[in-house]
Amino acid sequence: MSAAETVAVVVVTYNRADLLEGMLAGLAALEPAPDAVIVVDNHSDDHTADVLARAGLPGLQVLRTDDNLGGAGGFHLAVRTAHEQGYDRIWLMDDDVLPAPDCLARLMAVDEACLTSVREDRSGALVEKAATRFDLRNPLAIKPKTAMVETDFGTRAAMPELVEVQNVAFEGFLVRREVVDAIGLPDPAYFIFYDDVDFAVRARRAGYRIWAVRDAVLVRRLDFDQQHDLAGWKGYYMYRNLFVVHRRYGENALVRAKPWLIALAVVLLSPLRGGRAEARNVVRAARDSRTLTRLSPEARPR
Structure with a gap:
């Protein structure tokens, strides 16, 4: 790493002002401090604007959008x-995480283009779900994530200093600009979920390796519970975007056809699971994913 390298933290927030306030305090405690903090306020209607106005964080830029x-x-x-x-x-940082004061320094000390911090929950338990195996070749793998840091190691102490991962969350992911030059930007068409998976797949296919840095600690302050909302509006995006990843990056025709098989299985099992709402979600998701088989123009390398 060059001592002259600069770093900008980018944060996306929507109607979680109290979480954002704690997160910004965590950024203020980083040593060394980042050169800039760019916060996208996704048209929040709570007191997010007040939190940002009084943050007093050096290098803070606020981008407030006209829509979410x-x-x-x-x-x-x-x-x-x-x-x-x-x-x-x-x-890249979400508003519900809290970096340890030396988290950024630990990452910047590693001379690699794609790095991620390692998450733990508020009790200190390892909850890093970055995939160590992400299978887009086997059509029988219902979920492409077949192994992850959390299940491979169990505790942070059991990890080596660096663990190669095959996808990341945009919660503590540090990327060099050369990667953006090579593969483009996160794809806004996903709206929510799997944009980080898409970015990681593109990076790996461009020849970049992604490393989880054991001693770069990031605390996740909310539980992972979104997978239980498959019958709600988030469930639609989880299904649709999972299907988009299969259609874009499946390594054979059978994997690229998996969305229809998954949709059929969900519909057949819906009386035992999320009922008609989940069935409607998965059918609409399978249909709509067909329009997103290519990377959006605005995300492509310039």
């Missing part, structure tokens, strides 16, 4: 802004 762009649209805007401003590294 979703997490994917927010990260597209934030990464594009940081890249256009010339920062060497871009650290």
Whole structure:
């Protein structure tokens, strides 16, 4: 790593002002401090604007959108802004995490283009769900994520200093600008969920390796519970975007056809699961994913 490398933190937030306030306090405690903090306020209507106004964080830039762009649209805007401003590294961050004071320093000390911090919950338990195996070749793998840091190691202490991963969350992911030059920006078409998976797949296919840095600690302050909302509006996006990843990056025809098989299985099992609402979600998701088989033009490399 060059000592002259600059870094911008990019954060996307929507109606979670209290979480954002704690997260910004965590950024203020980083040593060394980042060169910029770019916050996309996704048209929040709570007291997010007040939190940002009194943050007093050096290098803070606030981009308030006219509409809610979703997490994917927010990260597209934030990464594009940081890249256009010339920062060497871009650290993607959600509003519900809290970095340890040395988290950024631990990452910046590793001379790799794609790095991610390692998450734990508020009790200190390892909850890093970055995939160590992400299978887009086997049509019998219902979920492409077949192994992850959390299940491979169990505890942070059991991890080696660096663990190669095959996808990431946009929660503590540090990327060099050369990667954006090569593969483009996060795709806003996802709206929410799987935009980070898409970005990681593209990075790996361009020849970049992604490393989880054991000692770069990031605390996740909310539980992972979104997978239980498959009958709600989030469920539609979870299904649709999972299907988009299969259609775009499946390594054979059978994998690319999996969305229809998954949709059929969900519909048949819906009386035992999410009922008609989940069945409607998965059918609509399978249909709509056909229109997103290619990377959006605004996400492509320039």
